Amino acid sequence: MxxxxxxxxxFVANRERTAWHDKALYIVRSKRDRMAQSLPEWEQLREAASQIKQHTLSHLADYLEKFERNATANGIVVHWAADAAELNRTVEDIIRQHGGNKLVKSKSMLSEECELTPYLEERGIEAVETDLGERIMQLMHCPPSHIVLPAIHVKREEVGELFERELGTEVGNSDPTYLTHAARRHLRDKFLTADISMTGVNFAIAEEGAFAVCTNEGNADMGTSFTDLHIAIMGLEKVIPDYASLGVFTRLLARSATGQAVTTYTSIYRRPEEGKQIHVIIVDNGRTxxxxxxxxxxxxxxxxxxxxxxxxxxxxxxxxxxxxxxxxxxxxxxxxxxxxxxxxxxxxxxxxxxxxxxxxxxxxxxxxxxxxxxxxxMDSLGVAAKSKKAMVKAMNLIMRHRGIFYAGVGTLPYVPRFVYNNRFNPWCEAREMPHFDTKSFNTLWKQGKIKR
Amino acid sequence: MSTREDILNRLRNSGMEPQPKPTLDFERLKFESPEEAFCRSAELSGASVVEWHEGLTPEQLLVELDVEPCEILSALPDFNFGRNPDCVADYHELGDRYTAILEARFGVAENGAVWLPQQMRHKAPLFAAERLVILLDRTAIVATMQDAVEHPLFERDFIHGCFVAGPSKTADIEQALVIGAHGAMGVTIVLK
Missing domain, CATH: 1.10.1060.10 (Alpha-helical ferredoxin)
Structure with missing residues (x-):
């Protein structure tokens, strides 16, 4: 297995919860469908997005150099990291040079990939997740279970209990509005006292040396507004050619993600404000x-x-x-x-x-x-499941030999259920094997009992 | 070899055939009345839209919007009643009980977003304000985001710029939509 x-x-042991999870996500999917159907050019947009990405990937070195050149001219400092270790080290170095140990983070899958938060925490740098779902998961000491909806599997009552413990909210109050506003106050304090902000990058625009960060909550924007140092980390595939490409992707992103026409904030960072710094770290970590x-x-x-x-x-x-x-x-x-x-x-x-x-x-x-x-x-990579391999080998033997095949088909209806329905057959764990008739299709056909 | 050179070399040796850049010349969504479509989209995003009727003074407009002049933070000459964001020594000290009044360059009909290139010394009030009042010229509305990035008022030289569509929101607790996650709790678009 x-x-x-x-x-x-x-997960499936709790049927009610499985059904609830299934339904919650299907609602998001349905919203996405409505958005897609409301745009006559939806399929052309998808095709355009695909072609832009194909084009960019086939010229990735050129576009990354162009992005670096233009971003540097705009006053953004660009770094490169080969792997997770180099990314984490680079972030730490930038923070040490700047000073401060309070970092506010917006959601970044790359930071999860490189386990950046635990790395920083171990070195005495407080890294606070500021996306509500991510913050809930951080306070629960659990990883997110979805890349856009990190706490999609958590019930409101569980958030209520968590906030009672961590933020001192009213006992038994699990109203989403009440809890969200409690988190707002809690994180507002974190934003105002932070030294460093970190964001991901949704799109790095090569032609302009600028980059876009999309959120609904405004947490990335709050973080970068109240700190002097903004560190943005990006996988090297995040670069796109120009603003025309950004126009295409911003039409697709939120519609596909949550079924909104656009994210509340599409923030474009082009130059650091006076007296502030923006650092962008371009990360490989297996992408090349x-x-x-x-x-x-x-x-x-x-x-x-x-x-x-x-x-x-x-x-x-x-x-x-x-x-x-x-x-x-x-x-x-x-x-x-x-x-x-x-x-x-x-x-x-x-x-x-x-x-x-x-x-x-x-x-x-x-x-x-x-x-x-x-x-x-799987097999050539040496990771095929042994039981499945054995099964395929056996099937191969049976299917290649008429005698064995028909002997098997003839015997199956008389084999007692416990022989195949047991713990060695994972197929039967949650379902029955089909019932085999004593007369095979072949026999019935030969007897003329199959009507054309 | 440095990490940078190493990465660039590996990318150049990917063996991937060069692919052409698409022309993006497909037909885009159009609206008979971009203004009406914008209002619909803006309201869907959680913003409210009001009209600045002719003859109404800024003071009278503020009364209609239920904004106390002393709560205002704005660098616009017409709304110089409260504080000027560029004269605030430390914006950390501003608190959050204020209404920022800004002027958008243009709006986007398909999603109700408005383009706000940075107009203040610090961008903080755009996100930290409890409420945003955004002035928008009703003739400056484009159909789609693709039209937006081609618009002459989508200027090339800015520090920071943001497409804002309605108030800050989240649905991270059981997919229940809540307005006011971190940014503005309310957004009012004033059509001029």
Missing amino acids: SSHSKAARR KSLHNEAHRNMLKCIRCGACMNTCPVYRRSGGYSYSYFIPGPLGINLGMLRSPEQYGGNASGCSLCYSCSNVCPAKVNLGEQIYAWRQE
Whole structure:
């Protein structure tokens, strides 16, 4: 049994909660559908986004150099990091040179990927997540279970209890408005006393040396407004050519992510304010390797909207924690395989190959097709499940030999149930094997009992 | 070799064929009345839209908007009643009980966003204000974000610029929409 199925067992044990999780995400998916259907040029936008990304990826070195040149001319300091360790070290160095130990963070998948927050905390730098969902997860000491909706699996009563303990809110009050405004006051204090702010980068605009950060809460903007040092970290695939490209992506991002026409704030940083600093760190951490992988380089087109998760029937019913990679769903399965098939190969079975993810992806990343391709590669990568391999070998033997096949078909209806329905057959864990008739189709056909 | 050179070299040796840049010449969404579409979208984003009727003085407008002059923070000459953000010594000390009045360059009909390039010395009040009142010329409304980035008023040289669509919001607790996460609790667009 795969690591995904094993972990999902815990999640699906609570049927009511599974149904609630499924429904909550399906509502987000439905909102996305309404948005997509309201734009006549939706498919052309997706195609444009895909082509812009293809074009950029095929000229990535040039665009990154252009971004660096123009950003530097605007007064932004650009750094490069080969891997997580170099990113973390670079962030620490910048902070040490500037001084201060209070950092406010907006959501960044890259920082999760590089485990930047624990790195900084260990070195005496307080790193406070300021996106409400991320803050809830940080106070719970748990990772996010979704890239856009980090606390989608948490019930309001649980947030209420958490805030009672951590923020001193009223006992038993789990009203979302009340709790959100309590978090607002708590984090407002953090913003006003912070020394350093950190954001991700949604789009780095090469032509302008500027970058865009999109949020609904305004937390990234609050952080960068009240601190003198802004550190922005970006995966090297985040660069786009120009503002015309930004126009395309901002039409797709929020519509795909949450079903809004646009995020509340689309902040474009171009120059530091007087007396302030902006540092951008461009991070590789395996991305150049992914670009070399022809079958899977499409993953670098992803804009991290999360639409593939919201639509995924497996993700919706198994939750983010069932995946061993820190990003769940179709996106996480693929990124995990690119990171390490040995470590994350167990996620690849968490897919029904419905390809809905490929159909909703705003950048036309062929997520489902790539999961299928990975499954074909599992054996050569040495990560195929032993039981499945044995089963395929046995099936191969049976299917190649008429005698064995028909003997099997003839015997199956008389085999007692316990022989196949036992703990060695994971298929039967939550479902029955189909009933086998004593007369096979072949027999019935020969007896003329099948009407054309 | 430095990290930078190393990364650039690896990117140049990816073996990926150069792909053409798309022309983006497909037909875009258009509105019969961009103004009406903008108002609809802005209200969906949680903002309210009012009209600045002819003959109404700024003082009278403020009464209509229920804004106390002393709560105002604005650098606009018409609204020089409260504090001027550029004269505030330390914006950390501003608190959050004020209404910032700003002027947008243009609006976007498809999503109700307005373009606000930085007009103050510090951008902080745009995000920290409890309420935003944003003036918008009703003739300066484009259809889509693609039109927005091509607009002559989407200037190239700014410190920071922001498309703002309605008040700050979140749905991180059980997907229940809550207005006022970190930024403005309310946004009023005043059409001129």
